[in-house]
Amino acid sequence: MSDVTRMSRRQFMKTSALAAGGLMLACHLPLGRRDAAAAGEGEFAPNAFLRIGTDGSVTIIVNKSEMGQGVYTSLPMLVAEELCCDWKRVTFQASPVAPEYNHTQFGPIMVTGGSTSVRSEWNRLSLAGAAAREMLVAAAAQEWKVETAVCRAENSFVHGPGGRKLDFGSLASKAATLPVPKEPKLKSGRKSLLGTPAKRLDSPAKINGTATFGIDVQAPGMLTAVIARPPVFGGKVKSFDAAKAKAVPGVRDVVAVDAGVAVVADGFWPARKGRELLEIVWDEGEGAQISTPAMREEFARLAATPGVVARKDGDAPGELARAARRFEVDYEVPYLAHATMEPLNCFVDLRSDGCLIRTGSQFQTVDRAAAARAAGLQPEQIIFETTFLGGGFGRRACPASDFVIEAVQVAKAIGKPVKVIRTREDDMRAGFYRPQWHDRVAACLDKKGYPLAWHHRIVGQSIMAGTPFESMIKNGIDDTSVEGAADTPYAIPNLQVELHSPKNLVPVLWWRSVGHSHTAFVMESFLDELAHAAGKDPYQYRRTLLAKHPRHLMVLETAARKAGWGKPLPKGRGRGIAVHESFGSFIAQVAEVSLDSKSQVRVHRVVCAVDCGRVVNPDTIKAQMESGITFGLSAALYGAITLKNGRVEQGNFDDYPLVTMEAMPKVEVYIVPSNEAPGGVGEPGVPPTAPAVANALFAASGARVRSLPLTPDKIRNAKKKG
Amino acid sequence: MIVFHVNGKEQRVDVTPDTPLLWVLRETLGLTGSKFGCGEGLCGACTVHIDGRAQRSCITQVGDVQGKKVVTIEGIPENHPVKTAWLAQEASQCGYCQPGQIMSAVALLAQKPRPTDTDIDSAMSGNLCRCGTYGRIRRAIHAASGKASPKGGKRS
Structure with missing residues (x-):
């Protein structure tokens, strides 16, 4: 090389x-x-x-x-x-x-x-x-x-x-x-x-094991490093003793970098063994104060106060004040990890006059520039090669270039080619999550039962703040915080959306479908609540409110028809529907669920209709919808990153579970023929899934759960409340 | 010195016996098709066959495979019905978990040439896929059903 x-x-x-x-x-x-x-x-x-x-x-x-x-x-x-x-x-x-x-x-x-x-x-x-x-x-x-x-x-x-x-x-x-x-x-x-389902060119390499992911990169003389990272965000190394780590056969060096203390070895295993023997004194700083319950309380307090206005049609607060009956509820979603199957890693071969970096990045120019700063080189002196990515979902497009910078720093410190690998626990605990969100929504209905006013307050960290993209925040509004709510297509004459963007040390990042991952859950769940409150069918209710949006209507009608909306279901099962536009594509999903004896949601079937404009490869579109639905299901049913004393409480797939083969529902995808401009398909499959499942849960059990994930304890509590 | 067979070839490796088999395969022998996903036997990305059984190589110490026969994704023939079915169904997305999925599927079909959906659930639920390719994997296993060689690929 x-x-x-x-x-x-x-x-x-x-x-x-x-x-x-x-x-x-x-x-x-x-x-x-x-x-x-x-x-x-x-x-x-x-x-x-x-x-x-x-x-x-x-x-x-x-x-x-x-x-x-x-x-x-x-x-x-x-x-x-x-x-x-x-x-x-x-x-x-x-x-x-x-x-x-x-x-x-x-x-x-x-x-x-x-x-x-x-x-x-x-x-x-x-x-x-x-x-x-x-x-x-x-x-x-x-x-x-x-x-x-x-x-x-x-x-x-x-x-x-x-x-x-x-x-x-x-x-x-x-x-x-x-x-x-x-x-x-x-x-x-x-x-x-x-428009034809041409076979994927990358499939053969991916099924015979020859596809090279970042973690597979090898080079002559290459060493492997793992980094001991602070237990809390913002923590720093005060001092460390590496004597025992260095005594592990195969450990070559122990060096301090900004991210923590790196143990460099002939391979992953001695590096990891060495790391366990490091004795580090951390300066934890204020990060140790962070806890999820306290943050939820803070967000709830903020939700009770006016925020920066992101959308204002008519006079929602005024109408609500005059309303005889108002509906006001709080929705919450937690931090989420991207949890790519391939943990983050980066290979760096740094020389005095140049550098080779091989990694799975979604953000090459930004990562290369960050690497250049860390290396003391010009970006053009760095050859940055993109390997296959074992999942991205936004995590490998990090404005902080965290996994690249740390590898360059290790390479610089040891003067040899090195690959830094994160363990699953490193990957899950070292940050960059989908923000935790708290939404307070209030609505009242007109005489026919449709929303007359909708007042929506969104509380959560800005993804753009503190990054080179901060200038995209206009008038205090980070669009990625309110997308999917402030631009709702529903015909609501009095609509007000406000935003609070509290700051804290927990690093946040775009996570497959970004703001839509929470706004679709809130919009589509609360709208469902209003439909039921009005005594109307949730599908027809949406049709009425989307009468001027033919692309929404078409996917909604297709999904409902294919799912057999309105037809009888076995006892204990319910259907839920949701429709959402994101990334230029329109998607409706109908989920069919039941509860098992332990009040765990069992999703049996998801029917998805998508209009993503002109089609390149229909099979890829179907695969991306299947993928988005699975990703959305893991978030709807299981996903939560929580903190206690500043420490992330999850570390691996036992406490951050993903949907498995056994839990996977039957998924049907229908592509609506369209001559519109092409839309995206990687992300838009995600947003409708959680609300479709939550709405189906309500239909099946009467439990309206306004917080993700839809865990058995929340479901039991919601059932008690009726 | 630990001696064992990988994909039909005898290997002698000089590593500490507590080293997980996964890292010996990947780093010592250069067989990077088996993947690291969790290190705890929770995701299945590292699945290989040890004496014909699907095992998680990330929690298998290399000292424990002394004298045993290991098959990795690199040892599954290109024309194996499972690989063919995977291609036909376009099961892969990012592809990272697929070697482990395939190894579990090959082992399943070797044991049960015509698995039911329940068999598939039970054999495959330890193999996580973040991309959500489960439906296609299920179809691929059914498609390969009855076609897999009784030995489930080259074992030697």
């Missing part, structure tokens, strides 16, 4: 292409001119995204991190559709970090997030494919001395007059000498690949 360390990935790619004599629409600038390249290159130039070898192989370079959502297939499909190549000849490669791979909408950073991969790259990658196709067609036309207009590309061949044809591989070298078209034209007419 040291050769690669010394050679920029760009140069490396150029060299390989020249060696292969192939066409590469990329990487023609020397090292050191990357920034210049970014400034000079137009947004629509087909450049850095594909290579075609003389053997006809098509390598598509993907600038998004693969963490399960299938971008190593869906993004190549966008290119291949326009390139008109044989899908069987397509392979993928993770892109390096360079300006040409920056997000098309999120500013000058390479990032995978916000369920934007397909949406944000659709145009750019289609044009990249079209440009290459035009060059191949032009190369064939020159070869045959005919007009390009009489040639066409199909299935990795260019066809010309008189039945002539040449394959892409034989045209690659010539095409490489032609000018890149400035305004390539997209294909007209029917798509051949888009």
Whole structure:
């Protein structure tokens, strides 16, 4: 790997292409001119995204991190559709970090997030494919001395007059000498690949064990480190004694870093054994005061006071004051860990004049910049390679770059290549959670039983505050705190949404579906309560209030129809429905649940209807809905990170359980045909699940539980209250 | 020196006997297909076969596999019906848990060539998947049902 360390990935790619004599629409600038390249290159130039070898192989370079959502297939499909190549000849490669791979909408950073991969790259990658196709067609036309207009590309061949044809591989070298078209034209007419369930290109590597995740990175001379971290947030090392740790065979070094004390060893096991023998005196600071019960009380107090107004239609407080009957309730959700199956880790090979980092990141530019600061290098001196990610869910897009910085610091301290691995307990206790939220909602109904006023106070930490993205907080409102509530589509004439953003030391972060993960639970549960209070069917109630929102209506009606809404169920079972828009997609879900003898919710079936606009790969969309529902179920049924004396009380999957095969319901996904602009699919499946399940729980048992997770004790209490 | 067989090949490793088998496979032998997820036998990402039984290699000390036969994901043939079914069902998402899932499924089918849903629940519920691929895994196991070789892959 040291050769690669010394050679920029760009140069490396150029060299390989020249060696292969192939066409590469990329990487023609020397090292050191990357920034210049970014400034000079137009947004629509087909450049850095594909290579075609003389053997006809098509390598598509993907600038998004693969963490399960299938971008190593869906993004190549966008290119291949326009390139008109044989899908069987397509392979993928993770892109390096360079300006040409920056997000098309999120500013000058390479990032995978916000369920934007397909949406944000659709145009750019289609044009990249079209440009290459035009060059191949032009190369064939020159070869045959005919007009390009009489040639066409199909299935990795260019066809010309008189039945002539040449394959892409034989045209690659010539095409490489032609000018890149400035305004390539997209294909007209029917798509051949888009909309088909093309097989995932990454599946074979993932089922035979060869897919390289960050934790799998090996390098000659590499050491492995684990870090002893403070027991509370904000804690610092006061002093430590490493004598016993260093006596463990295989332990090579013990070094202090900002994150704690790192034990560096020949492998994970001696490092972990050594860590257990460290004697550390911590300065715990005020972090030791944090406790979940106290925080819940603080949030409840705040919810009783006016916050910053995020939405104000009409006069909700006034209408509520005049109402004969008002409904006022509190909803709560806890901190949640991302709990990616692959614990966080990072490999660093730091040299005096350069650095190689290999890790599973969703936030490459930010992580590389942080690594550069920690290493004392320029970002361009760092080669940052993205491995497969064993789950991301937002955790690997951390503005603090915590897992990267600590690895660079260890590498710097020991002067050798090192991989820092977090144990599951490290991963779960070292922070960055979905914020804990408290929502107080009050409503009154009009004469027909529909909401006349809705007054909603949201209390919880801002994700953006204290990060480089703080400037996105406008007038005291972090949109990620109120999204899904302040922009509700329901026809409510008097609507007021307010926000409190208390600060504390617990690190928070976007967690798959971000603010929607709590607002959908509150909006869709409380609306369900109002429907029942009005004596109306919750499905029809929503239809009435969404009459002007055809996409919501369509998914709602589809899910209800497919689920058999209104049809009899076995005794003890109930159905619940929820609909929510997020990340440009519209999703409705109907859950069917019962309670077992221990008052544990048993989810039998979830029916999901999704309108995510134009479709790239329908099977990927279904998989992402199945995935979002499972993720949402773990949160609805089990998930909670709690603190006592500043210590996170959970550490592993025994006290932070996930849905298992046995608990997994039958899931049915229906894609609503749509010609709308593409929406996201990675996150939007999550938000409707918890409210659909909670509403089904009410239908099944009469227990209205307004706090997640839906644990047996809460259910028993709610039943007692009736 | 601890001597055991991995995927049909004798291995001699010089590590302390309390080292979990998982780390010997991953770091000493370079077989990184078996994954670290929890370190406590709670997630199944590290599942391998020891003398034909699915075991959690993260809580199995290498000293305890002296003389035994270990099969990892790397030892399951590419054309094994379980792998084929996994591909056909597109079971993988992030893929991290899948080697462990596959090892559990291969062991299940070796024991019960035509498992019921209840059998699948009981054999597979120790293998967590954060991406939520359970439905597809269940379908893949049913699809591979009756096709798996009685020995469940190369064991030697």
